[in-house]
Amino acid sequence: MKLTILGGGGFRVPLVYGALLGDHAEGRVSRVTLYDTDAGRLAAVARVLREQAAGVPDAPGTVVTDDLDEALRGADFVFSAIRVGGLEGRAADERVALDEGVLGQETVGAGGIAFGLRTVPVATALARRIARLAPDAWVINFTNPAGLVTEAMSRHLGDRVIGICDSPVGLGRRIARVLGADPDRAWIDYVGLNHLGWVRGLRVGGRDELPRLLGDPALLGSFEEGRLFGPDWLRSLGAVPNEYLHYYYFNREAVRAYREAEQTRGAFLREQQEGFYARMKDPEAPALATWDRTRAEREATYMSENREVAGAGEREESDLGSGGYEQVALALMRAVARDERATLILNVRNRGTLSVLDADAVIEVPCLVDANGAHPVAVDPLPYHAVGLVTAVKAVERAVLDAADSGSREAAVRAFALHPLVDSVSVARRLVEGYTRVHPGLAYLDRP
Known part of the structure; x- marks a missing residue:
């Protein structure tokens, strides 16, 4: 199989290649094409991959190219990990927001909206190109903001684009370890949007072990999210939030x-x-x-x-290694290419899974994956506190998509103003002004 990585000069590409090196089964990825617009970064990552492959006789071959059409033709899987504006753009996103006294994180709040406004037009163009040049390819999206970008691409690729994130995986594994369960055998009841979800249960052998965790202050304080949010707040919620919800609960x-x-x-x-x-x-x-x-x-x-x-202290040693999104990507490719059925937490179209959102809204939930793609599993309704956040942030994402599609500055202002972490329409207007000043890529937004 041929895998094409868009953003092939990205720093985390060796994680993906390292996961591929451990796969020796029939039907594995045998060729990796790295595409990037930055030749220097591409050459640097190719060097790392060559050293990774040393001594591995069946290592996937690597090809580097700056020709997008060449990279896409014949691809079985396309891994999208682009960063529009680079880390310079991310730093600017953070600074403009903080100057207004609001959060500038790259996927949450004002920074996430700015990143989305820059990224969606590029991701949409890529989706159209993939649909034309590699219509049978499966697209695995890791480009942030992952849920928003996956939804934008799904308008042209349908269910053949699937978003992945390592946050739910890491959270589920930490909870399982604390409870003495095998993370690979536990069922994680996780639901929400990307970087906005909650673990509501962890079932082992049909029994939900999460109440045991929530009822034990010592256990709650023994892992990262317990220290981050505090045992009292987790018990109050009756769930364990994704770490990114710290930006909302302790904004x-x-x-x-x-x-x-x-x-x-x-x-x-x-x-x-x-x-x-x-x-x-x-x-x-x-x-x-x-x-x-x-x-x-x-x-x-x-x-x-x-x-x-x-006051959560340093990260645990078990969270510092690999085993995150690259393992999700590998498991996803195996399940689709070989019909090796798997259960993974993924970003997919809702299709009625959450009644508060329409069918095309991309959500993050457990999915059964097989040769026909990812199928969201039925989940219990969201509690009202989660409904409020999920629907508000989905409204923001839809405003971003509207702005990216129409070039409407008004829609861009609406996206910022509707976000729960932006506290004023006036601030929203100033944010749009500030971001359009520092990002040439937002010149498509019209002026009043």
Whole structure:
């Protein structure tokens, strides 16, 4: 099988290739095509992949190209991991929002909306091109904001585009470990939107073990989300939220911490990755070892401001390694290509799963996956507190899609103003002004 990675010069591509190296079964991916518009980044990542493949006799072959049509033709799977505007754009998203006193995180709040407004037009164009050049390919989307971008692409690719995220996987595995259950055998009752979901149950052998966790303060305080949100709040919710809900439940504290930080997360990653790619220009530099050190630093500092606010301490060793989205991607490809049925938490079209949303709304829920794609599993209705957040954020996503499709500045303002973490229409208007000043890619938004 041929896998094409859009954004093939991206820093996390070696995680995907590393997962592929462990797959030796018949029908595995035998060729990986890396496509990127940045030749330097592409060359650097190709070096890392060559070192990863050393000593693996059946390692998938790699091809690099800056020709998009060449990359797509004949692809069985297309992995989309692009970053429109690069990390420079992410840093600008954060700064513009923080200057207005609101959150600038890349997938949540004002920063996520700005990122979406830049990304959706590009992702939509890619979806149209894939539909034309590789109509039988399955598209695995990891481009953020993952749920929004998956929904935009689904308008042209239907159910052949599936969004993935490592957050629900990591959360489910942490809960299972705390409860002494095998994460690979536990059923995770997870529901919501991307970066806006809750674990409402964890079943082992037909028995829901989550009440045992919620009833034990010591257990609740022994894993990352328990320390992040606090045992009292988790018991009050009767569920364990995705870590990104910390931005909603403790927004004031999070914004203060981000404003007081020496640099934003985007600025940190920009400097870190610039250093990595610069070192890769030295032909004598050990590519894989350099990449691995950089990755370890990246993982250790993930959501550090939120953990500081909550007094949650350092990340656990088990959360610093690989085993996240790249394993979800591999399991998804195996299930589709070989009809190896699997249950995975994915971003797919709703199709009536959540009655509060229409059929085409992309949601994040457990899915049964087979050769015909991903099929969302029926779930219990959302509690009202979750309905409020899910429907409000979906309205924001629809406004972003409207703005990207029509070029309407009014729709862009509406997207910001409707978000629960933007507290004023006036702020929303200033955010649109600020983002259009710093992002040439938003020039498509008309002016009054």
